[in-house]
Amino acid sequence: MKKSYFKRIVLILILIIIGIYFIPAPKATFFELYSINDKYSKSLKEFQAKPTKEVTVNGIKWIYYTGGSGPKTILFIHGMGGAYDLWWQQIIEFEKSYKVISYTLPEKINSLQKTSKGILEILKTEKIDKFYVVGTSMGGYIAQYLVSTIPNRIEKAVFGNTFPPNNLIAEENKTKSKILPFLPEIVISKLGKKTLDKKIIPAAKNSKLLKAFLPSLPFSKKQFINRYNIVIDKFTVNPTKYNIKRIPKLIIESDNDPLIQPQLRQQLRSLYKNANVYTFHNEGHFPYINASEEFNNVLRNFLNEKNEYLEVEKIITSYFKGRKNANLEQLQLAFSKKANLYTTHKNKILIIPIENYYKKVLLDGVQQANTSILNGDVTGNIASFKTKFEYPEKSYMDYLTLLKIDSGWKIISKTFTKIN
Structure with missing residues (x-):
């Protein structure tokens, strides 16, 4: 009799626990x-x-x-x-x-x-x-x-x-x-x-x-x-x-x-x-x-x-297009009038004034090239970007320095080297 009573109590407790378990949270x-x-x-x-x-x-x-x-x-x-x-x-x-x-x-x-x-x-x-x-x-x-x-x-x-x-x-x-x-x-x-x-x-x-x-x-x-x-x-x-x-x-x-x-x-x-x-x-x-x-x-x-990275990228894109299309207007949109280009020649620093660069671009004419931005940083009104030009038979790496002035971002220097 006691055993049967105990079983009923256990069963009731189990049912209560199960009931509690499935009670949904109040809403x-x-x-x-x-x-x-x-x-x-x-x-x-x-x-x-x-x-x-x-x-x-x-x-x-x-x-x-x-x-x-x-x-x-x-x-x-x-x-x-x-x-x-x-x-x-x-x-x-x-x-x-x-x-x-x-x-x-x-x-x-x-x-x-x-x-x-x-x-x-x-x-x-x-x-x-x-x-x-x-x-x-x-x-x-x-x-x-x-x-x-x-x-x-x-x-x-x-x-x-x-x-x-x-x-x-x-x-x-x-x-x-x-x-x-x-x-x-x-x-x-x-x-x-x-x-x-x-x-x-x-x-x-x-x-x-x-x-x-x-x-x-x-x-x-x-x-x-x-x-x-x-x-x-x-x-x-x-x-x-x-x-x-x-x-x-x-x-x-x-x-x-x-x-x-x-x-x-x-x-x-x-x-x-x-x-x-x-x-x-x-x-x-x-x-x-x-x-x-x-x-x-x-x-x-x-x-x-404004997303200054996007603003800088627009200028760099103008540089890319200007160089590939031999378009002086696009290049002038990208570069400062006081910009210079830097590289080495016979292990010595070679400084190229921007006007000389424009003449070389016009002389070379339209070019087939793949261009890309590899990296970049923007801090306040200065920016530094690494870009790449891949021509059919040669490639160049550019390091661009930009300043933000009243007219917007401008490339003030380009340091480049041939990589293959």
Whole structure:
């Protein structure tokens, strides 16, 4: 009798545990949590009413939003707990003058490579070649991956409240990541709420907007685990490679970010030494939500800045075309009137005045040559670039020095040598 009773008790306990395990995390909408009828709630309601689009990649459905019709495109990438509407305040502002795209990362996606594949399919569907990328947290990490893998398609990059490739996150969460798959979804949700209440919201000056918006985001255990796998998915980036270095970058951080350690913030700045850095003061991990006006101004100013690498490349392209086409006008656009050319002749320095160079170009006439920029640096109003001319039977290496003056960038010296 006692044995039978004990079995029933054990069975009931097992059923209770199973029941708890499969209880979904409680969900509430933003409007259930935020009773204030202000510009934030009105704008979010209007934004969420707008239609989204779908694209299927390897049987997985991606939901995304696109709006605006400007000549340039901004791709917004959300963080670990986010969705496409995380960026509503930026999208409403920037779709006035840009085309904007924001997606929700599907629950099944668990790697950077799969993430990139979905993003590329969205861009292909929307017929977008080059774009600006703006990512936050996990999205900032994904943005870095895109910069490292498709740099020629990215015109500018923003890494917001994020981290570089590292071992620290995986090491610190080694035990938790092993336990996580066995925890009920409701427990994971409660742990997340504890972090929200004790760290994230206080760091954002107890923002009521953030306190209501974050819990309203879609959440599942599978999503959480898969997105964590993206966060610790390693890749290699070489910021000194020219096609990466030439991309203007902006690092946005907060001095009290509760989710990104100071050590990781420092590593990010050290990795991208030529990036601009903007530091929010006491705004936490989500300044684009709780300090949206300041965030939008910072982003707008960065996107409006000229890419000096592109400006220099235009001048070098004029030099390339002028030399190959024996076009004096294009060469004069590229070179300063006071420019000289330098090389060696019989182990002595040979200085060639620019006018003598022009005469030689006209004498040689049109040339068949492949030209390329191999490397370059821009610092303030000076630039130094390494280029190559490959003719059918010979090749030359050029080192160009440029200055930025009132009329724009000009080549002030060319030092060259024959390499075969």
